[in-house]
Amino acid sequence: MTNNQSTKRLIGIFAVGATLLAVVAIAGLVFSTMGTFLVKGAPHLSWSLLSEAPRNNNTEGGIFPAIYGTTLLVLIMTLLGVPIGTITAIYLSEYTRPNAVFPRIIRFAVNTLAGVPSIVFGLFGLGFFVQFVGRGMDTALGNDTALFGQPALIWAAATLAALTLPVVIVSVEEALRTVPREMREGSLALGATRWQTIWKIVLPNSTTGILTGAILAIGRGAGEVAPILFTGAVYSLPQLPDGITSQFMHLGYHLFVLSTQSPDVDKTLPLQYATTLVLLGLTFTLNFSATFIRSRLRQRQMGR
Amino acid sequence: MESEQTQGITPPSDISSKKSSSQEHPFVRRKSNLGERIIERGIALVGGIAVVLIFLILLFVLRESIPLFFQPESKAIGAKSAQTDKNAQKASNDETLKPDIYNPDIILNSAESETIFVPEVYNPDVSLPTQVSSVSASAPVPEEEQDESISLANVLGNAWQPVSTRPKFGILPLIIGTAKTTIVAVLIGAPLGILAALYAAFFVPRRLKEFIKPMVEMLAGLPSVVIGFFCLMTIGSFLQTLFGLDFRLNAVVGGIGLSIAVIPIVFTITEDALSAVPKSLLEASLAMGATTWESAYKVMLPAAFPGVFAAVLLGIGRAFGETMIALMATGNAAMLSASFADPVRTFSATIGAEMGEVIWGSPHYSMLFFLGVLLFLFSFTLNAITELFIKERLAKKLQGG
Numbered sequence: 001m002t003n004n005q006s007t008k009r010l011i012g013i014f015a016v017g018a019t020l021l022a023v024v025a026i027a028g029l030v031f032s033t034m035g036t037f038l039v040k041g042a043p044h045l046s047w048s049l050l051s052e053a054p055r056n057n058n059t060e061g062g063i064f065p066a067i068y069g070t071t072l073l074v075l076i077m078t079l080l081g082v083p084i085g086t087i088t089a090i091y092l093s094e095y096t097r098p099n100a101v102f103p104r105i106i107r108f109a110v111n112t113l114a115g116v117p118s119i120v121f122g123l124f125g126l127g128f129f130v131q132f133v134g135r136g137m138d139t140a141l142g143n144d145t146a147l148f149g150q151p152a153l154i155w156a157a158a159t160l161a162a163l164t165l166p167v168v169i170v171s172v173e174e175a176l177r178t179v180p181r182e183m184r185e186g187s188l189a190l191g192a193t194r195w196q197t198i199w200k201i202v203l204p205n206s207t208t209g210i211l212t213g214a215i216l217a218i219g220r221g222a223g224e225v226a227p228i229l230f231t232g233a234v235y236s237l238p239q240l241p242d243g244i245t246s247q248f249m250h251l252g253y254h255l256f257v258l259s260t261q262s263p264d265v266d267k268t269l270p271l272q273y274a275t276t277l278v279l280l281g282l283t284f285t286l287n288f289s290a291t292f293i294r295s296r297l298r299q300r301q302m303g304r
Numbered sequence: 305m306e307s308e309q310t311q312g313i314t315p316p317s318d319i320s321s322k323k324s325s326s327q328e329h330p331f332v333r334r335k336s337n338l339g340e341r342i343i344e345r346g347i348a349l350v351g352g353i354a355v356v357l358i359f360l361i362l363l364f365v366l367r368e369s370i371p372l373f374f375q376p377e378s379k380a381i382g383a384k385s386a387q388t389d390k391n392a393q394k395a396s397n398d399e400t401l402k403p404d405i406y407n408p409d410i411i412l413n414s415a416e417s418e419t420i421f422v423p424e425v426y427n428p429d430v431s432l433p434t435q436v437s438s439v440s441a442s443a444p445v446p447e448e449e450q451d452e453s454i455s456l457a458n459v460l461g462n463a464w465q466p467v468s469t470r471p472k473f474g475i476l477p478l479i480i481g482t483a484k485t486t487i488v489a490v491l492i493g494a495p496l497g498i499l500a501a502l503y504a505a506f507f508v509p510r511r512l513k514e515f516i517k518p519m520v521e522m523l524a525g526l527p528s529v530v531i532g533f534f535c536l537m538t539i540g541s542f543l544q545t546l547f548g549l550d551f552r553l554n555a556v557v558g559g560i561g562l563s564i565a566v567i568p569i570v571f572t573i574t575e576d577a578l579s580a581v582p583k584s585l586l587e588a589s590l591a592m593g594a595t596t597w598e599s600a601y602k603v604m605l606p607a608a609f610p611g612v613f614a615a616v617l618l619g620i621g622r623a624f625g626e627t628m629i630a631l632m633a634t635g636n637a638a639m640l641s642a643s644f645a646d647p648v649r650t651f652s653a654t655i656g657a658e659m660g661e662v663i664w665g666s667p668h669y670s671m672l673f674f675l676g677v678l679l680f681l682f683s684f685t686l687n688a689i690t691e692l693f694i695k696e697r698l699a700k701k702l703q704g705g
Binding site: 012016019036084102105106111113116117118119121124131193219223225229230256260280 | 337343346355357360361365367495499500518519521522523526531532533536537538564567598626652655659673684686687
């Protein structure tokens with residue numbers, strides 16, 4: 001009996017220990033990645049890196065065009081994706097009952113969209129936006145040379161907008177749900193129509209949520225490289241992109257090419273670590289501000 | 305679907321029509337109602353965009369891959385791809401290469417090389433049907449030989465050599481490569497994610513509670529290209545010196561990298577599933593005299609099992625679809641080997657690596673899109689299983705139980 005008891009204790013210690021070990025392993029992963037990039041990247045961060053253009057076949061100089069291209073890309077992506085995602089969320093939470101068929105189909109599609117591999121979005125961007133829409137526009141406008149029918153900033157942004165759509169929809173819908181039912185009912189009882197209620201009551205009270213969705217989408221979109229591989233990103237450019245049809249440099253793509261296809265990988269190693277740090281800084285700032293806003297939002301909801 | 309949309313909008317228009325009948329400002333009211341009705345119709349239309357997007361993705365990825373399997377279009381696309389490719393140039397004056405996959409290309413290239421062989425990078429392959437048909441009529445291609453070359457045997461073969469005079473599109477090495485990295489990733493990532501979620505749910509000291517979730521979110525926030533870079537630079541060398549491996553980049557290194565992407569997914573979904581189990585189960589178990597770990601492992605985990613299963617499935621989906629990590633950390637050699645210490649090449653990495661250099665419209669191009677179709681279908685299936693089967697079952701189990 002005592003033997004049985006001690007075996008049970010041992011299993012218990014083992015069972016709890018295994019979970020603790022898993023957490024320690026994850027913490028190890030987080031700290032080793034962060035530590036590596038901080039230690040190896042921080043010494044090479046400088047103002048000239050952030051502000052200068054690359055020189056000598058991208059082996060020297062700064063990464064300003066890549067930062068500029070990434071910023072421009074996520075900006076256009078946000079302008080394209082966030083309105084659509086917000087409207088979808090409004091439709092799902094304000095105009096439909098949760099158990100009706102069509103909203104369930106939409107939810108299924110949103111979840112499926114979130115699970116589609118990012119490289120497939122890249123193929124979709126190439127096959128649909130560049131080849132179909134872009135060339136269609138060229139034909140319609142009568143362009144002799146390919147203006148829209150080539151990889152470009154606008155197509156990369158559209159592809160990323162499609163990729164980040166689920167992120168926006170889910171977080172905006174969550175935000176819309178934090179608006180209390182009483183406020184909607186009060187508005188409707190005072191004679192406002194449903195659209196007036198949404199426009200004047202629900203949306204102003206969920207702007208933070210929409211902001212969170214946008215920030216999360218940007219954080220996700222800024223780090224994705226696979227979808228823009230064939231839809232507009234290039235390794236080096238003579239000048240900054242000057243329109244939505246030009247190609248652009250991108251931090252993540254820059255890092256990828258520097259570390260795998262550069263003729264002299266070792267020489268650019270400091271540049272690679274510094275680029276990684278800039279990219280991480282960008283995505284983490286965005287993600288943490290989103291998490292912060294969201295936790296404030298949840299507290300507000302709890303407080304009621 | 306149309307009827308569903310209108311159903312969704314019916315309540316607001318009902319309300320507004322009642323309002324307009326209440327005599328106060330009939331004219332003004334009605335005008336705004338019309339505007340609102342348009343807005344609401346618009347919202348319903350935009351709401352369906354996610355559904356449309358899914359269809360568009362499948363449609364257009366499939367559309368680009370179809371020429372691979374259907375003769376007429378293969379000819380057509382091939383004809384349009386008169387491009388500055390080394391294959392085409394090499395073969396343009398070599399008529400002996402006839403029984404080849406690239407055959408239509410090659411012959412037509414030679415026929416057209418004077419006229420269309422301009423340094424134009426993108427061919428308008430959608431907008432030129434008339435020219436194409438005339439070209440393919442002027443350069444007849446032996447049908448039987450073509451049927452042989454684009455056969456299923458080639459696709460199911462065991463060599464992936466897309467860029468050669470006699471290209472081989474055997475996807476077997478890619479399947480094996482993808483399977484190897486996915487297995488490693490899930491074997492590492494799933495237990496870590498599940499156990500960490502158990503710890504966070506049941507065993508965590510109060511002080512650490514606010515610490516674990518941000519940590520996992522940090523891991524989730526790592527861009528995949530950064531994870532790939534980390535594997536390439538650090539994990540690869542580390543494992544090589546530790547075990548004395550022949551190859552610095554191999555299936556295990558890639559798998560470890562992918563597991564970094566898998567852990568947050570498994571953790572989050574498992575945690576959701578555990579917190580969806582009613583607290584009364586845990587309380588009952590503890591009240592019966594079970595210890596915390598017994599309650600966690602023997603009551604709560606089985607109760608949340610469908611959710612955990614869904615977490616693992618979605619983890620698999622992430623692992624096999626992930627591109628940048630696989631592209632940077634697996635070594636990218638399409639080898640047919642069972643060893644996990646050999647370099648591998650996955651589906652997604654193949655698309656990522658080769659699409660940049662391929663001729664638009666060539667069989668190779670179509671083949672890469674076909675790989676994309678396979679990826680899409682696989683992820684769609686996994687997702688459909690979790691959505692339709694597992695979540696339903698979980699809900700039923702927790703409500704009925």
